Amino acid sequence: MRELTSTLLGILxxxxxxxxxxxxxxxxxxxxxxxxxxxxxxxxxxxxAVLAHSTQLLPDLSVGAGHDDxxxxxxxxxxxxxxxxxxxxxxxxxxxxxxxxxxPQATFMQSLREWMPTESAPAVSFVNTVISNGDADIALxxxxxxxxxxxxxxxxxxxxxxxxxxxxxSRVSVLPKGDVLYVSGQAEQGDLPTSTQETLAGLLRTLExxxxxxxxxxxxxCFMQPMSEVDxxxxxxxxxxxxxxxxxxxxxxxxxxxKQPIEIELVAWAPPVESEDTVSYYWLPWLSKSPxxxxxxxxxxxxxxxxxxxxxxxxxxxxxxxxxxxxxxENILSETGSDLRHLAKATYYxxxxxxxxxxxxxxxxxxxxxxxxxxxxxxVSGVGHPQRGITIDMIAAPTH
Numbered sequence: 001m002r003e004l005t006s007t008l009l010g011i012l013x014x015x016x017x018x019x020x021x022x023x024x025x026x027x028x029x030x031x032x033x034x035x036x037x038x039x040x041x042x043x044x045x046x047x048x049a050v051l052a053h054s055t056q057l058l059p060d061l062s063v064g065a066g067h068d069d070x071x072x073x074x075x076x077x078x079x080x081x082x083x084x085x086x087x088x089x090x091x092x093x094x095x096x097x098x099x100x101x102x103x104p105q106a107t108f109m110q111s112l113r114e115w116m117p118t119e120s121a122p123a124v125s126f127v128n129t130v131i132s133n134g135d136a137d138i139a140l141x142x143x144x145x146x147x148x149x150x151x152x153x154x155x156x157x158x159x160x161x162x163x164x165x166x167x168x169x170s171r172v173s174v175l176p177k178g179d180v181l182y183v184s185g186q187a188e189q190g191d192l193p194t195s196t197q198e199t200l201a202g203l204l205r206t207l208e209x210x211x212x213x214x215x216x217x218x219x220x221x222c223f224m225q226p227m228s229e230v231d232x233x234x235x236x237x238x239x240x241x242x243x244x245x246x247x248x249x250x251x252x253x254x255x256x257x258x259k260q261p262i263e264i265e266l267v268a269w270a271p272p273v274e275s276e277d278t279v280s281y282y283w284l285p286w287l288s289k290s291p292x293x294x295x296x297x298x299x300x301x302x303x304x305x306x307x308x309x310x311x312x313x314x315x316x317x318x319x320x321x322x323x324x325x326x327x328x329x330e331n332i333l334s335e336t337g338s339d340l341r342h343l344a345k346a347t348y349y350x351x352x353x354x355x356x357x358x359x360x361x362x363x364x365x366x367x368x369x370x371x372x373x374x375x376x377x378x379x380v381s382g383v384g385h386p387q388r389g390i391t392i393d394m395i396a397a398p399t400h
Contacts, residue, residue, distance in 0.1 A: 126384030352389025
């Protein structure tokens with residue numbers, strides 16, 4: 001009875017809100033809002049949509065350096081980007097928000113509520129990090145539903161002119177309808193330039209093993225240190241892509257050994273292939289196999305679930321925090337028509353050794369060793385929530 005009461009009082013109070021009328025082949029977003037997500041969607045299910053992935057947007061400090069000025073700056077940039085792709089504020093399905101330790105999450109949330117109707121709120125994840133523009137306190141990247149007059153059959157990289165922007169660097173990339181590939185973070189040892197070069201080469205080897213090329217890459221996320229050398233990383237990325245357009249890139253400062261200064265994960269588009277399952281899981285013959293993460297996953301078709309960043313409902317030790325997160329995750333996935341065997345991508349942000357160790361210990365209880373998500377685990381300065389040492393960010397597919 002106690003367990004049932006806890007469940008009823010927990011996050012199972014979920015309301016599904018349809019943002020677009022779902023018809024034959026028409027884009028549809030369904031938002032699930034629960035009692036403990038502070039006005040955000042606990043998850044967003046997207047179907048039949050052309051999805052755009054933005055670069056990491058940084059505030060224009062010339063228009064003001066206050067927290068409200070910076071927040072409004074990145075939201076204005078995002079809205080201008082969406083308008084160029086025939087999208088509205090209500091088409092945002094996921095925001096990844098990067099905050100310095102000086103900017104409280106509550107301050108951003110107040111501005112977001114003013115900017116976005118609660119019934120159309122996206123899934124949102126938070127992490128504390130040094131921002132690549134050292135004077136800024138916020139950055140964000142987004143996934144949103146885009147629209148084109150003419151259909152596209154390969155990833156479309158859009159420059160979208162910006163002050164001081166490099167015309168080779170995409171501000172946003174658009175996935176046509178089809179499959180999407182998530183590649184786990186990879187890392188190679190060496191100094192920062194060498195590690196970046198070798199890691200990118202390793203990611204390309206992974207793509208080629210799966211029948212894809214660098215032209216299929218939609219976005220990159222770099223976990224690196226120190227952030228003061230972000231230009232070194234960007235130079236290596238530009239060299240890797242040669243004369244081609246550079247896809248959107250986001251940066252997070254992580255805490256790692258000097259021998260491993262960077263880890264990079266990526267999202268890629270893949271042509272649709274017939275599959276009896278909604279997710280395929282891949283390991284690589286030249287890398288070790290783990291029961292708690294695979295090297296890449298492929299969601300088949302145009303149905304994807306973006307889950308808000310989860311943290312424990314109450315403060316507690318590492319085990320309590322991890323179990324609280326997975327309990328919430330199971331409930332959310334059930335409401336969206338998914339489960340733990342259909343997770344595609346996990347990003348674990350940890351800021352304390354105890355929940356980090358407990359995550360390693362407990363994941364085998366929750367994951368099917370033949371179907372763990374592609375993943376990155378990152379030690380950071382904070383996870384966006386007081387008295388918490390871990391948050392997780394998930395993408396899943398429906399069970400059928």
